[in-house]
Amino acid sequence: MTKKWLPAIAVLALGASLVACGSDSASDDAAATEDTMATEDTMAPTDDTTAAPAADGTSWESNFTPWTADAAPVKCGPKEGEPLKAAWVYVGPINDGGWTQAHDASRLAVQEKFGDKIVTTYKENVPEGDQTAQVIDDLIADGNTLIFGTSFGFQDAFAAAAEKNPDICFEFATGYKSAPNLSQFYGSAEDTDYLTGMAAGYASKTGKLGILAAFPIPEVIRGVNAWTLGARAANPKAEVKLVWTNNWFDPALERKTAEALIAGGADVIGVKSQDSPASGDAAKAAGVPWAGYDSDQSANYPDVWLTATTYHWDVYEIPRIQSIFDGTWVAGNYYGDIEDTFVRLAPYGKLVSEEAKAAIEAKKAEFIKAPGSMFTGPLNDNTGKEVIPAGKSATYGELMSQNFLVEGVDGEIPAS
Amino acid sequence: MTNTIAVHMSGVVKRFPGVVANDGVEFELRRGEVHALLGENGAGKSTLSNILTGLYRPDEGTIELNGAPVSFSSPRDALNAGIGMVHQHFRLVETFSVAENVVLGNPDTAFLLDTAAINERVKELAARYDMAVDPEARVWQLSVGEQQRVEILKVLYRGAQVLILDEPTAVLTPIEADALFRTLRAMTAEGRTVIFISHKLDEVMAVSDRITVLRGGRTVGTVDTSSTNKRDLASMMVGRNVEFTRVQRKTPAQANDVVLHVENLGGHDDRGRDALHGVTLTVGRGEIVGIAGVAGNGQRELAEVIAGMRHATTGSVSVEGKVLQSGKARAAIAGGVAHVPEDRLHTGLAAGHSVEDNLALKSYRSSLLSRFGLLRRQAMRDGATALVERYDVKTPSTQTAVRLLSGGNVQKVLLAREFSTGPKVLIAASPTRGLDVGAIESVRERLVEAADGGLGVLLISEDLDEIMSLADRIAVMYEGRIVAVIPADKADRETIGLLMGGSQLEATS
Amino acid sequence: MKSPVRLERRLEQPKWLNWAIPLISLLGALAVGAIVLLLTGKNPLDVYQRIFERGFLSTRALTGTLRTATPFAFTGLCAAAAFRLGVINIGGEGQLYMGAIGASYVGLIMGNSYPVGIVIIAMVFAGMIFGGMYAGFVGLLRAQFNTNEIITSLMMNYIAGIILNYLIFNSLSYWRDPRSAGFPSGKPLDKRAFWPSYDIGGVGISFGLILAAFVALxxxxxxxxxxxxxxxxxxADSPRAARYIGIRTKTTIVVVTAxxxxxxxxxxxxxxxxxxxYLDAKGLQLNSFGYTGIVVAALxxxxxxxxxxxxxxxGGLTNAGYSLQxxxxxxxLVGTLQGLILFTAVAGEILMKYRVKRNTAAKKATVAS
Structure with missing residues (x-):
């Protein structure tokens, strides 16, 4: 039995498995690590230029509904004199330049806000599947009594852990399952997606835009539609070429997809629900205006930056943690929006003209009064079929299950 | 007088882990001579030449070139000093032309090749030493003999004054060998010096001026060719007198009781070209039929077709009248064909496996050694122990990997296994090549013993002496054909040598 | 010019090396790891203590470790089985996806109408058939056309990933849960298709791991x-010897790869x-079980x-790694530490085959035989 190649194979395999994890750790993407410093600053809630933060947790409550009206509060607070131990479980690396980084910025804001009353920790690059449950178990063993989950794929593990640990508070972003000690929190991005689309529409000369999006699911479809409607509000002839990546976070793939869109003639690139800013590298290399998602990348891509939808998880998390200290924490569903500043528009780049800014700001004022109002009839899908008749608006339920692409999107929803 | 000494090596010692390859070798080379370095495999010839060409550094001893001490740290050093080596295995780039190969690696070659000028120079050099080779031909188109000429030209082109040829005739036909000897003469006539490494007495006698004999890493002596003979050289080489006589058989061969019948056999070589052309041959009970021929004339293919390792394109093989399924090794084994292949360690054996496993290699499927698809290890172990004892295999245990055994013991394991399968016919390809004298004798005894016991043996060998001393009949193979079958007592070396070189017409007319 | 030590090939590998070398490797890894930890300002003892505690030392930790180890065991066996023949099948990743696809199909179809035992056996066989046929194709290509199985099996990992995505995200396949409104997800299995787990002294052991142990045997x-x-x-030792004794090498390659x-x-x-x-298209792809299996087999x-x-x-090292973070x-730093431990363990393989000798002067060399 010759085994002389064994060590070599093992090293290769080790390399492969590290790379396999590495594709989640953004180590192959130089920009992502460069970004860290810049984005942490801009991510802090006080730096926001477009909207004032909500005044001390009054406004968020209007978007929060407890699962049951008379639920008893879960007592997951610390013992007298001890700090609250809270943990965040991330699917990506904390420097992904997007989704996970935004969540970690919120964790830091929480730590900052509560000081020695709280000890926060996090676990990054946690794969979905059975491993998630192990990580939660380990965190509970470490004494954490509040655990945040930030990836949809963690949901089953969180639901199971919530059932198993009734004294632990679980806060889950982007899911739907409920339990007396499991909350769900997220927000509607369509308003800011629409405004970002407007900026893109104004920036396009040819009217041919490109967008890459993660998965053909209602939340993402809604974002793509809003973005397209915004672009067509700026330029009624605008066409948006849509490509699904089937990945939340894959810097190499995102960059390649953006390059392909540019090569296909798109003169502005947008993204929806992609967790890395890698598509910005493609835009930067080609000198094409770029609308981001999920994080303010104006400092890293100053020459191509337009704007982006950004989430401010601390708008929800800080008051919720306060309610644990107050002994009033109950599980429920939170759905933030542009009005309570959970969702905001990132600072404009220099490519956004004064005319565009004025139009966007005007529209924003409208949305703050009536979030989600872009889906009002008459509205046709991209096959010419009327999906919302004149005079009607999409209901909340319709928004949550949106399964068509609006006129102007060059693309399709697979499996529909 | 000193200026006629080209190279003087004195007290050369070279050790390898567990082996002393050269143990105080004395060697003196006169300018303008062909000096043969004679010795058995493992006598230290190759080590000595590798030291002289800078591949190894001696642990002890001195080397003087033209009277001045030298120390080479690489073959390039040696070549710059005028010592070049023509290896047994060629180092040529097959897709390059002859001329390109000749100038390849030459530090004086300009970056851009002036092809016409180089071709001209190579042609001139070849003509000067009576070497027929087309400088523009691609190496892959050349015969082995021509490729060897390219190797020699490479060394000459670099200006070597001392040329070392390592067993140069091993791959040549007798006619090509003669051409080589003429070339060597032409070179010494110009004052160049040749070291000719060989273990073949005939050619050493034919080509050399002086002969140094090595044995066991030591110099036995240096003699003038004109004042010695083969018998003396042979005894210097092996340390005792060796008689070239025919082995006495206890049981006479029964050539008419045919056990192996090969009829009109055709077959491809590894590249899919026809290597066998209608070979017809019989081996009788208790008969040893020798196949003589220069390597590469279809012997390997013949052996492999008979052993079922290769498909027959025409014809058939039958053992005791039963036709074997073509291309099925298991059918051949079941039909009673034993096979000692040329490449013992990697074809005949699984070198990384234990002695026990190798002894079971052909019988592990039998009900004795396996049941319900599982091996009966204890039975395998008992069988191996018995065979090791019976065939006197020197091994630390039956669990030792075969690759760790010495060449002679490797061959013993192989023979033990082949005989243990109860064969009717044995195909033995070069069964003694590379073995030491003791092992050679033991293998030959085993073969004769088996033939005495009624086994039909097809002995394929390049060693004519071996065939002449063992075989009852000798078949000569040339270019995939049996060109003659001669009863051994009527055979003479010259006739067979000519037949091997393809001179069938001259021999018979 | 000469280095003070040299590696000399061992002729025989003494049996005691089989346990001594891994042990020495592990100690070496811990020592090197300690240096890295000290350089980054950590107390190595604390860190190692935590690794053992969270990887192995409590029933809870051990339960987790055995769960994490289950897929590693199967992909490790997968790699070892093929490597022993010299077929470098690095497609364990894709073959695992295919097995999951096959087993979830059978589990969904049979889950609510057959007894538990039969459902489980059917799922195991479905996994074997799907994974086996998927790999068998790689073996067939290698045996018939002598294609490089490293490349084909790797490519087929990507294809299997695309198939998974297609089934769950890009089509309304049988596997997709039609009720998964927000995010597409696999259809959940009936409870009867859940594999049991056993509690042995407080440590939970999945049916899969027990199966893995039997399969390994x-x-x-x-x-x-x-x-x-x-x-x-x-x-594996000598293809020519295999031809010499009439082994059907091509068939064997296909069968072993499958x-x-x-x-x-x-x-x-x-x-x-x-x-x-359920068929977790994203989760399966995020874990890289197949690639870890190659490391397992090599170690x-x-x-x-x-x-x-x-x-x-x-498995313990993986869980402890998340615990450290x-x-x-x-x-x-966790990755570096894990990498170091694995790397040193692989380096131990060299000591297994070679011995380190001091380079002494030639004159002192002993003369043998």
Whole structure:
């Protein structure tokens, strides 16, 4: 039995498995690590230029509904004199330049806000599947009594852990399952997606835009539609070429997809629900205006930056943690929006003209009064079929299950 | 007088882990001579030449070139000093032309090749030493003999004054060998010096001026060719007198009781070209039929077709009248064909496996050694122990990997296994090549013993002496054909040598 | 010019090295790791204590470790089975996906209408058949056209990933849960298709891991004690010798590659049956079980029983790694530490085959034989 190649194979395999994890750790993407410093600053809630933060947790409550009206509060607070131990479980690396980084910025804001009353920790690059449950178990063993989950794929593990640990508070972003000690929190991005689309529409000369999006699911479809409607509000002839990546976070793939869109003639690139800013590298290399998602990348891509939808998880998390200290924490569903500043528009780049800014700001004022109002009839899908008749608006339920692409999107929803 | 000494090596010692390859070798080379370095495999010839060409550094001893001490740290050093080596295995780039190969690696070659000028120079050099080779031909188109000429030209082109040829005739036909000897003469006539490494007495006698004999890493002596003979050289080489006589058989061969019948056999070589052309041959009970021929004339293919390792394109093989399924090794084994292949360690054996496993290699499927698809290890172990004892295999245990055994013991394991399968016919390809004298004798005894016991043996060998001393009949193979079958007592070396070189017409007319 | 030490090939590998070398490797790894930890301002003892505590030392930790180890065991067996023949099947990843696809299909179809035992057996076989056929194709290409199986099996990993995505995200396939409104997800299995887990002294052991242990034993018997295994050994050692004794090398390559894939396929079935209980397209791809399996096989020196032990060690190391991580312990350092331990273990392989000797002067060399 010759085994002389064994060590070599093992090293290769080790390399492969590290790379396999590495594709989640953004180590192959130089920009992502460069970004860290810049984005942490801009991510802090006080730096926001477009909207004032909500005044001390009054406004968020209007978007929060407890699962049951008379639920008893879960007592997951610390013992007298001890700090609250809270943990965040991330699917990506904390420097992904997007989704996970935004969540970690919120964790830091929480730590900052509560000081020695709280000890926060996090676990990054946690794969979905059975491993998630192990990580939660380990965190509970470490004494954490509040655990945040930030990836949809963690949901089953969180639901199971919530059932198993009734004294632990679980806060889950982007899911739907409920339990007396499991909350769900997220927000509607369509308003800011629409405004970002407007900026893109104004920036396009040819009217041919490109967008890459993660998965053909209602939340993402809604974002793509809003973005397209915004672009067509700026330029009624605008066409948006849509490509699904089937990945939340894959810097190499995102960059390649953006390059392909540019090569296909798109003169502005947008993204929806992609967790890395890698598509910005493609835009930067080609000198094409770029609308981001999920994080303010104006400092890293100053020459191509337009704007982006950004989430401010601390708008929800800080008051919720306060309610644990107050002994009033109950599980429920939170759905933030542009009005309570959970969702905001990132600072404009220099490519956004004064005319565009004025139009966007005007529209924003409208949305703050009536979030989600872009889906009002008459509205046709991209096959010419009327999906919302004149005079009607999409209901909340319709928004949550949106399964068509609006006129102007060059693309399709697979499996529909 | 000193200026006629080209190279003087004195007290050369070279050790390898567990082996002393050269143990105080004395060697003196006169300018303008062909000096043969004679010795058995493992006598230290190759080590000595590798030291002289800078591949190894001696642990002890001195080397003087033209009277001045030298120390080479690489073959390039040696070549710059005028010592070049023509290896047994060629180092040529097959897709390059002859001329390109000749100038390849030459530090004086300009970056851009002036092809016409180089071709001209190579042609001139070849003509000067009576070497027929087309400088523009691609190496892959050349015969082995021509490729060897390219190797020699490479060394000459670099200006070597001392040329070392390592067993140069091993791959040549007798006619090509003669051409080589003429070339060597032409070179010494110009004052160049040749070291000719060989273990073949005939050619050493034919080509050399002086002969140094090595044995066991030591110099036995240096003699003038004109004042010695083969018998003396042979005894210097092996340390005792060796008689070239025919082995006495206890049981006479029964050539008419045919056990192996090969009829009109055709077959491809590894590249899919026809290597066998209608070979017809019989081996009788208790008969040893020798196949003589220069390597590469279809012997390997013949052996492999008979052993079922290769498909027959025409014809058939039958053992005791039963036709074997073509291309099925298991059918051949079941039909009673034993096979000692040329490449013992990697074809005949699984070198990384234990002695026990190798002894079971052909019988592990039998009900004795396996049941319900599982091996009966204890039975395998008992069988191996018995065979090791019976065939006197020197091994630390039956669990030792075969690759760790010495060449002679490797061959013993192989023979033990082949005989243990109860064969009717044995195909033995070069069964003694590379073995030491003791092992050679033991293998030959085993073969004769088996033939005495009624086994039909097809002995394929390049060693004519071996065939002449063992075989009852000798078949000569040339270019995939049996060109003659001669009863051994009527055979003479010259006739067979000519037949091997393809001179069938001259021999018979 | 001469280095003070040199490596000399061992002629025989003494038996005691089999346990001494891994032990020395492990100690070496811990020592090197300690240096790295000290340089980054950590107390190595604290860190190592935590690794052992969170990887192995409590029933809870051990339960987790065995869960994490389950897929590693199967993909490790997959790699070991093929590598022993010299077929470098690195497609365990894709073969595991296919096994999960097959097992979840059978689990969904049969889950609510057949007895538990039959459903589980059917799922195991479905995983084996799907993974085995997927790998068998790689073996066929290698045997018939001599294609490089490293490349084909790697490519087929990507294809399997695309198939998974297609089934769950890009089509309304049988596997997709039609009720998964927000995010597409696999259809959940009926409870009867859930594989059992056993509580042994407070430690939870999944049915999959127990199955893996039995499978490892079977593979060990196959390779060490069977005629077929004997033939595999001969092919791996010398293809020419295999031809010489009439072994059907091509058939063996196809069969062994398929077997290797079938082992990874059970791993996929176990993911569905033991843990997720639906076809988790994203989760399967995020974990890189197949690639970890290659490391497992190499560390176990291709011994199937060793693969189980190594899988458990690696499972513990993985869990301990997540446990170490946090604001003051970046995941990069965890990865470095894990990498070091594995790397040193592999380096131990060299000591197994070579011995380190001091380069002494030539004159002092002893003369043997």
């Amino acid at each position: 079977a593979v060990w018997v196959l390779y060490k004690r069977s005629r077929f295994g004997f033939e595999i050994g001969v092919i 077997l290797s894939g079938a082992l990874a396929g059970i791993g996929g079935a176990s993911q569905v049956g033991d843990f997720t209980h 176990a020196r291709l011994n199937p029983l060793g693969a189980i032990v190594v899988a458990i060690l690696l 946090g604001p003051d312990f970046p995941s990069g």
